[in-house]
Amino acid sequence: MARTPSRSSARSAPSPAQPADREGREPPRTARGARSRALLVKAARTVFERDGYLDARLRDITEEAGMSEGSFYTYFSSKEEIFAAVLEEVQEEMLHPHVREMIDEDDPIAVIEASNRAYLRAYQQNAALMGLLEQVAAIDENFREVRQQRTRAFARRNFQSVRDLQERGLVDADLDPVLATAALSHMVSRTAYAAYVLGEDYDFENLVFTLTRLWANALGIPAAATS
Amino acid sequence: MARTPSRSSARSAPSPAQPADREGREPPRTARGARSRALLVKAARTVFERDGYLDARLRDITEEAGMSEGSFYTYFSSKEEIFAAVLEEVQEEMLHPHVREMIDEDDPIAVIEASNRAYLRAYQQNAALMGLLEQVAAIDENFREVRQQRTRAFARRNFQSVRDLQERGLVDADLDPVLATAALSHMVSRTAYAAYVLGEDYDFENLVFTLTRLWANALGIPAAATS
Amino acid sequence: MARTPSRSSARSAPSPAQPADREGREPPRTARGARSRALLVKAARTVFERDGYLDARLRDITEEAGMSEGSFYTYFSSKEEIFAAVLEEVQEEMLHPHVREMIDEDDPIAVIEASNRAYLRAYQQNAALMGLLEQVAAIDENFREVRQQRTRAFARRNFQSVRDLQERGLVDADLDPVLATAALSHMVSRTAYAAYVLGEDYDFENLVFTLTRLWANALGIPAAATS
Amino acid sequence: MARTPSRSSARSAPSPAQPADREGREPPRTARGARSRALLVKAARTVFERDGYLDARLRDITEEAGMSEGSFYTYFSSKEEIFAAVLEEVQEEMLHPHVREMIDEDDPIAVIEASNRAYLRAYQQNAALMGLLEQVAAIDENFREVRQQRTRAFARRNFQSVRDLQERGLVDADLDPVLATAALSHMVSRTAYAAYVLGEDYDFENLVFTLTRLWANALGIPAAATS
DNA sequence: AATGAATGAGCATTCATTCAT
């Protein structure tokens, strides 16, 4: 039942014509297995960052991991899948930036700045992977979804503060909060992309300052609120 | 890339940035040749928009054009090259939007709005191709360059007005004009991408209004200046 | 539309994971193409008969034909398909045996004998291929169908004479003509298989005589009718 | 075959004809071992009947048996070998049909009928496995041998009665008893195959009757002998 | 005895590109 195509049809040899139809191998049951899987993920990240997603061959990955080609399929069933595993590995780091500075939660601009700073820092730190995600998202619908979720997670966090401010009368009431948040989030993320993936030469602090100021201004947060 | 026919990595010729001197075939000398070339470009656009850049095979293109496989190489020497030709075809339309409304050049917000409206309109009109460019830019360095140029062209136009306004004291003087312009341009272009390529459901006029208001606010253009 | 899987999914290189979904390439348009196709079919027959269906690799076939691996797919999309082409090639010869002796159509036993003789002769002549068909039919449902049709074609021919004889009162009236014909046809074909594929050492004339006599007796055709 | 692990071609050991001395693993020494082996054989039969011989993977079998992949080799050394074990398991049942009706051993037609009935009953009961054997015999020379032996065992039994009858002058003396027996045996076995493996819709009793009548007639057993 | 991880040979298939006509 598992293997779709064959059954009745003639099949003799390894028959390479069967694409991976079951997604995801079972998780390793032994410590050794877990180690091997981790090795592969690590190797995959290296290879992906070095060669790009398209140019990375599974063979390169297993070789980098010092394993045989066939072993790849013990843990993953496709390039997509191991790429997803690589992303997951970084996920946490990206979403929960280690640096957690003390800020005055009541100072809206300080909140915005902290958010931007954290985002840019994380982006910078994982620039290679973010560029990769951008590349893969352009190619593979599934990862477009992953990117969307990342984008939305960032936007949602920002949306909160925008709404709060709007309710407190601190923000331009004419603005559609959803659209405004999305647009500003795009501003930050795309600028980060330009800076750290495309390599535009922007100073980090200048970036933080400018994006924060633009953001605050855009929403119409009174400069006075800063003090 | 290094491997097969290659893709992103170092390549000498195709350089779509300088459409003139690429390695490509010489321009057709006969009328018949010109027609064939045009047929191919048209077919290529159809196929690219239908299948995406990666999944498009040269064979699909020649077939769509009703020509034999071999004929492709009479006019182009690679998929990159014909893609560049497709882009060129649209270039003009994109950069010089047909609609040219009368606006008060002295009203900065009106200028911004006109710019945004024109940009969004053009983006919407060529959404499929813009999505494609985004895809190809993620894959091929040369086209990343093309995209950069498009981005910069848009930014440059915006930069002018920012500088003007700043000189007239109408804009937040603390802002780095280059960075600010870039960031705001990213805001617009990426939001356009979200709307017309990813299919986020935004109302066109709301988009124009919101982006314009955010932009104006961000720069600190006094609301009064609107009237 | 033609290629099923990809479209949105990431695909860079040749992606060997796509099974042939369109069956049958277009027929060759040039004389050279026709020659190449014929070469392949001939080579396929050689290889199949030498190595058996399962052990035959497409590569062996193209090699035997003196062509490159890729060329196979210009004319066929799978091993099944070229095997079908090989069978077709022999079809005619099998169904219309060259030798057409003069017999007294009114002598039922002479008719049976002629039929058996022709069948056995054809079987013997194409023994290798018949063994192959038997092998492939055991493996591939589609070819089981092909074999069924061959079997039925033989049975149908025999059925006619059985019915005729039954109507003339020359045949055991208790027998179910359909079943009886099928059973007797199996007797002949399977004995042919034993003789010419499995290599049981039976004398040809003895075979013809015995099978004919058994057949005639079985139906209850009066021996008198022979004279 | 020569290539991979191999299949049909020359191989020394597995020789399923002599179940005793094959290369296989030694018989289990502990009760636990015997149980495991039995589990595997049972699982193998299930999988073979479900997926066919070629499509059955050793992994499927061990999985079905609830054992680890490696354990397979504790008891068997190849797919051929476990298939032989599966066959053996049924052998007895096939050759010594449970139903043993009382018949008048002196009534030749009753004997023939009993033989046919028993054969058809057994075939029907083990149709899946018989189809499998047919399939494997088409692929693997060793099992072709097994099938031959089964065929001959059936023929030999029949041969006895044919010879007896011939000596008693009850049978067409012109017939070559060896060939005639073989041919008639093929008639029965192949018709059984058509009915129970290929699924031709024949009534069981009609089958018994028709085959018996054909058989008796074919040999020229006087109808009178029936009474 | 049992486990499950590791191995790696083996093969079909695609598609850009060339070439003879």
Place this chain on the structure above:
DNA sequence: AATGAATGAATGCTCATTCAT
């Protein structure tokens, strides 16, 4: 200019079999 046949490198994937625990 156009054709379409020929090319062949390139790579993902399977699965029987071995091996360290």
